[in-house]
Amino acid sequence: MYNTHITEKQFKNLVGIVHKVSGISLNESKKSLLKARIAKRLRATRINSISDYIQLIDQDKDEFDNFIDGITTNHTYFFRENKHCEYIINTMDPSKSLKIWSAASSSGEEAYSIAIQLIENHFRFEIFASDISDTMLEIAGRGIYPLDRVRAVPKQLLHKYFQKGVNHSANKVKVKPEVKTHIRFGKYNLVTAPPPKAEYDIIFCRNVMIYFDLPTKQKVMDDMWTALKTGGYFIFGQSESIVGIKTPLKTISPSIYQKR
Ligand SMILES: C[S@@+](CC[C@H](N)C(=O)[O-])C[C@H]1O[C@@H](n2cnc3c(N)ncnc32)[C@H](O)[C@@H]1O
Structure with a gap:
């Protein structure tokens, strides 16, 4: 007991x-x-x-x-808050090579969803997908998911970019290597690690700030400024708030900011 x-x-x-x-x-x-x-x-x-x-x-x-x-709360799924990805596809130039950071990627669904859509739209890109959790990073690296995680993936993309499991794995799908090849997974603690300098064109940092207090959010926002290239976008979750945070980033929409 x-x-x-x-x-x-x-x-x-x-x-x-x-x-x-x-x-x-x-x-x-x-x-x-x-x-x-x-x-x-x-x-x-x-x-x-x-x-x-x-x-x-x-x-x-x-x-x-x-x-x-x-x-930590790791809940996530494919094509979550997909308006953000649509914004990127409609705004960025596909001929330029993009460096993207999925900064609290959990079990990888966010990074794979972005990769699939950028491949579909002929972008050149690489994604660094990070999380504090080794367990989540292991799942992300395997790229095998139960069917309920891919419910929001359009059927045509599901067939094109996932392999369907057979026999005892019939209720699972596996992300194809052509998607995986764009992504590097690694451990990164947003609170303790120093920020990379002006490397990224886009940073997705979604549904993690919601768990941070104001000083921690401020630190993360300052780091994101450092990590973005000029012209780059910082994106956070639609239900998150950065009220009370000071940032030189310019608001594009309530959850999309840009470094100008
Ligand atoms: C709810 S998930 C968000 C997943 C994905 N970004 C999404 O929007 O669906 C939050 C993730 O943040 C991670 N996390 C929590 N604290 C963190 C920290 N200090 N540094 C990096 N990741 C952290 C958790 O391990 C978890 O996987």
Whole structure:
């Protein structure tokens, strides 16, 4: 039996660790979520108290990564918020080679969706797809997904760019190598890593800022400015807000900004 009772001190300790490492703010309302996710890790590690678990993540780097993996929300799917990609296709010059960063790519669906559409529209491009989570990056690298993740992919593109699984994998699809070849997956922590300098034409940083507090959002926005080429676009999720953030980026639409 696992004792998942968290004292106030332990909760604050864990919240501090999560914030320091990932920038994610967990307030009191997230306590039950945190407890549920820790309970899962307790079962997986066969440790039966939170105080022992806190000691473990202090000493064991792999379990520490598992803990952060368990705390982050990785929900994503193919062709999510696809208006952004349509904007890029309608605005950018396909003859120029584009460098794109999918900066919290989770299990890879975002990067593959962008790649498929840019290939379709004869763009030259490369994508760096990054995330804080090793588990998500592993899934992304495999490129194998259950059918419910590709529901929003138009049928014709599904047939063209995915292989259908057979036998016990009949409910799965695999991204074809011609799409994969445009993407490099790698670990990158938006909160602790230094930003690349003026490298990118487009940065997608969607549905991750929503978990950050204001100072962390400000740091990420400043880094995005540094990482963009002049004329480049910064894109975040449609349900996210950057109210209160100071940035020299110019607003194109509520979730698309440009460095001029
Ligand atoms: C909800 S997913 C967003 C996936 C995709 N961008 C989308 O819009 O569908 C959020 C991702 O942000 C990642 N994440 C959280 N904190 C991060 C950090 N500090 N640095 C990089 N990635 C982070 C999580 O691991 C998760 O995969």
